[in-house]
Amino acid sequence: MPGLIGKKVGMTSVFSVEGKSIPCTVIECGPCVVTQVKTTETDGYEALQLGFEEKKEKHTTKPLSGHFKKAGTTPKRKLVEFSGFETEHKLGDVIDVTLFEGTAFVDVIGTSKGKGFQGVVKRHGFSGVGEATHGQDDRQRAPGSIGACSTPSRVFKGMRMAGRTGGDRVTVANLQVLKVIPENNLLLVKGSVPGTKGSFVIIEK
Structure with a gap:
């Protein structure tokens, strides 16, 4: 499924047209950089590897540094593979939250809070x-x-x-997209999302 990597900012509420307060989660969604393009000829399947959030060069291993230089981008903290993109992408392309414009529902994957x-x-x-x-x-x-x-x-x-x-990988399916704010790379979804504030999440169409 096509999607993006994001970070849970926190929870807030928005008002509907009828005046009802709707609890929602704010997700910093992208921008993500294409760090690898996998094809059937070379890898046996088609997928895009996306990178999210800047990482210092000194905290990056030599193999990963070469991997990012090949893509023409700076080191990234989180890498995830996605498939099913409708348009073709090349190394170094940037995909932002506008991917979810016109999307009614998304699935969000995160790591639940550990409770010992x-x-x-x-x-x-x-x-x-x-x-x-x-x-x-x-x-x-x-x-x-x-x-x-x-x-x-x-x-x-x-x-x-x-x-x-706790501390498990949890998928919450069919969360309603309430708002997309491209200028701030924010996505507002109805309801709660697993994980703590600042934790990485995966958003899929």
């Missing part, structure tokens, strides 16, 4: 074991029984238990 090691109540929404009476002084947030005894004499794989939460 969490119990079953926070991680899976368990209600805990019993009430606070009848000697249940330390069981309010416990997982309870996790399996039978003699049969099957083991705990099944996939049992919902305590563990590391």
Whole structure:
């Protein structure tokens, strides 16, 4: 799917024609530079590699520095491949947020906030074991029984238990595009987007 790399700026709200307040996420979307053009002849598939956000030369490895010089651009912090662009692009071409003008809905991919090691109540929404009476002084947030005894004499794989939460790749599909602001490279989408403020996101048509 054609798309761009962006950065989550934060959340705000806009007013609809009817006067309703609509919560939305502001994304700094591009401009992205074409750093590699993959073709069926050379790579076995067709795709564009896009780079986003400036990076210092001294923080870039020698192989990547040569990769960016071949494209005629400065080092970039984030590289992502996209396919399905309707128009042809060459090395060094710049694609900006105007790509989404006239687009009603987009998919946004990001990394959710990491929450560390969490119990079953926070991680899976368990209600805990019993009430606070009848000697249940330390069981309010416990997982309870996790399996039978003699049969099957083991705990099944996939049992919902305590563990590391968040920090996963999350895709939110069909977010409505509320506004495109080309002069500031901003894209406003209805609803929330995974990740923290300042984190990279991928926006696809």
